[in-house]
Amino acid sequence: MATKTAENNNSSTAVSEKKNMTIDNASVDAKEMKNAPLHKFFVSALKDIYYAENAIVDALEKMQEAATTEELKDAFEDHQLQTKKHISRLEKIFKLIDEKPEKKECEAIKGIIKEGEEVIKSTEEGSMTRDAALIIAAQKVEHYEIATYGGLAQLAITMGHDKAADLLEKTLQEEEETDENLTDIAETFINFDAEQED
Numbered sequence: 001m002a003t004k005t006a007e008n009n010n011s012s013t014a015v016s017e018k019k020n021m022t023i024d025n026a027s028v029d030a031k032e033m034k035n036a037p038l039h040k041f042f043v044s045a046l047k048d049i050y051y052a053e054n055a056i057v058d059a060l061e062k063m064q065e066a067a068t069t070e071e072l073k074d075a076f077e078d079h080q081l082q083t084k085k086h087i088s089r090l091e092k093i094f095k096l097i098d099e100k101p102e103k104k105e106c107e108a109i110k111g112i113i114k115e116g117e118e119v120i121k122s123t124e125e126g127s128m129t130r131d132a133a134l135i136i137a138a139q140k141v142e143h144y145e146i147a148t149y150g151g152l153a154q155l156a157i158t159m160g161h162d163k164a165a166d167l168l169e170k171t172l173q174e175e176e177e178t179d180e181n182l183t184d185i186a187e188t189f190i191n192f193d194a195e196q197e198d
């Protein structure tokens, strides 16, 4: 009996030692993962797009106010709501990979948004030319996002962040739909009407 108890004690010690080792290995793995160059780049790119999405919310507000047609105003309003969803999805992604959501200033999106502001200054209020130009400015924003989300979704898959990859792909799909919708609006009537203006 005594031997059996000793054996039991030994085996339970062995189990708890093994458990501790597993926890140690897991924390070592997590530490290694966080130090991996690709993981660092992934996090930095997430911070970049997190900054960009926040800047886009403000830009879409101004573009909506400046647009001539109700169709374009509505499209900008809808995408502004979607953009707010993209921000909360990014916050979920940061959480999933155990990182803090932080913004990293993104010169590229600042430049693209500045171009949109110049479009507003250089076109006449109430004109269709303004809408034709605003659509192109907005599509430049979408293409920046499409390139970013497409690349980050692929990296997430490669690194085994499956849930993060799903969220990134969901946003990617919405950016692509927005881009197509803007093309449709331009080609249905805005570009033709703009061409008639003098």
Ligand SMILES: [Fe+2]
Pocket: 053, 082, 083, 086, 145, 171, 175
């Ligand atoms: Fe977005």
Ligand SMILES: [Fe+2]
Pocket: 079, 083, 141, 142, 145, 175, 178
């Ligand atoms: Fe977008």
